[in-house]
Amino acid sequence: MTSFRWLSASAIALAAVPLSAQQTPSFDTARIARHVQTLSSDAFEGRAPASRGEQMTVDYLVKEFTAAGLQPGGDLVNGQRQWTQKVPLLKSDLLSAPTVSVVTPTGPLNLAQGEQIAVRSPTNGQQQVQLNGAPIIFAGYGVSAPERQWDDFKGQDVKGKILVVLVNDPDFEGGEGQFGGKAMTYYGRWTYKYEEAARRGAAGVMIVHETDPASYGWATVKNSNTISMFDIVRQNPAGEHTPFESWIQRDTAVQLFRAAGLDFEQAKQAAKRRDFQPIDLKARLNATLNAKTEVINSNNVAAILPGRTRPDETVIYTAHHDHLGIGLPDTNGDRIYNGAADNATGVAHVIEQARAFARRPRPQRSVVFLVVAAEEKGLLGSEYYASNPLYPLAKTAGVLNTDVMGVNGRARNFTVRGSVKLDLIDRVVAEGRRQGRVLTPEPNPGAGSFFRSDHFPFAKVGVPAISYSPGNDLLNGGVARGTALAADYTAKRYHQPDDEFSPDWDYSGMVQDAQLLHRVGYALANSADWPEWAADAEFREIRQQSAAERGGVAPPPSNVPPAPETVPAPQGERG
C-alpha cells in the first residue's frame, strides 16, 4: 500500500508536524464531570429527540462550542453555517397499549405490552393497524442470503403473515458456520429481520428474545421498544417496515410452539440448518394498534475548526447526544432515562476535545465536532448525516466516535467495536502503545456492536470510522473488577432509569482515552493521509470510489465481494 502516491506524500506531511508527548493537551476532569452531571440531570428529561431536553442539550453544546472558540459547522442557510443540522424524523407514538391476542389450537393467549410482548409503534406509514387472524409461522432466523446459499423462507409466500424469528445468526450458538461464527453479521441484527419481512410483504414480526444471542435482557427490549418510535422520513416507509414489529419473551414463544404440539428448542435446532423449512404454528394473531404520527425536527450539532491549508478535508469526532427520554418507570418509580454514561460521557469528551483542538495550532485539515441526534432510535442522526453530508464524505479522512466513556479510572487496555481491519485502528494502537496500553479485541463480537453506534452509517458509505471504547483491565482491580463493573452496568443501568451521574466517578481513564484520541485525530488532521480499509474489509470497495473522486490513485480492486452487511440500511438500535 505504501506504493500509492497519496500515502507516500502523507509520510512527508506527518514528518513536518511532529507531535511530542509534551504537546498532548491536558483534559480537566472537573469540566468533564460538570458536562456529564448537567446533561444527565433530570432537568434534561433524558434528552429524547425533539424534546425540550434536546433543545436544552443543543443550547448547552452551542454555548460550550462558542466558548471554546469554534465556528458553526452545520446547515448552510443563506450562505451562513448554522450550529445545527436539521434532522427530519418520523415520530410514531401508540395512543394506548396495543391489544394483542393469539388464537392457538389449545386456546387464546393474551400478550400484554411490556410483559409477554413489546410492540413498536408503527413506522410503516399507518396510524391504525388492525390485524384479524393473521397466520403465524416460524421462519427460523428470517434470513435470505443467496451468496451464503442460505434461505430460511424456501420460496414460501409470507405475505400477510406474522413471522416468528430468532435473533442473531444461525451459527451464533455453534460458534462456526456460514455467518462468521460468534461474530454477528448484519443478518443477525434485529433491524435486518424487520427489513427482510417488509421486503416480503409480511404483516409483522415477533422476534424471540433470548438474552444470550440478543446480548441484553428483556428490560432493555421493553424499554427500547415501548416508547416513541422514530425513523428518518422515507419515500416508501412500507417497503422498510411491516405494520407489526415486536419482540416476544422466550417463555411466550415456548407456549406458542407447545400449543402447536412443537418443542421450541427442537425447532431452534432445525433453524440452524440450511435445509430448514418454515413451520406453521397453527396460530393466528389479532392485534389493534392506534398511533399518532408526525414529522419532527431533531438536530445534529456541528462545530468546526477550519483547516489551515486544506479546509475541505475533514477529520470528524462524533458522539450522540440523545438518550431514551421519559418512559416506563422502574421499580422505584423513576421514569427519566438520564443517560449519564450513555452518552453524556461521550458528549463531554467531544466538547473537551473541541476545546483542546482550539487551543493548539490549527491543523491543515478541518476538524468537525459532530454531536448527533437520535442514535438510540436507530443511529438516525448519523444516518442522516451520512445521507446528507455537510462536508464531502470522499474528503473525510476519518471518524472517531465515542459512545459510553470509562468512569472507573485508568485501564491498561482499550477496545474498538467490531472486528474490522482498518489503518485508523493501527493509528489508535500505535498511540495506545505510547501510553503503554494495548488494544483488546472486543470480548463479545456476537453482540453485533459494530452495527450499534454512530460510526456505522459512516462505515457503510466507506468512510474510515471507528467507535473507541474504554478498556476493562483497570489499574485498580484489573480485569476482574473491570468485567464486574461492566456486567453491573449492563444489568442495572444500561438503557434504564438508573444510568445516572455519580459524584464518585473517576475520569482519569477517560482523560487518557481523550489524549489518545486527540493525538490520533490531530496527527490525521495534520497529514495528507487517507486511512484505508483492509483488503478483506466489506467497506473497502466503496471507499475506493471516494479515492477516485479525490483524484488519488485508487488501490487495485480487491477480489473480495462486498459483504452483505453493507447492503441493507440499518433501521434502528440501541447503542
Ligand SMILES: [Zn+2]
Ligand atoms: Zn449510546
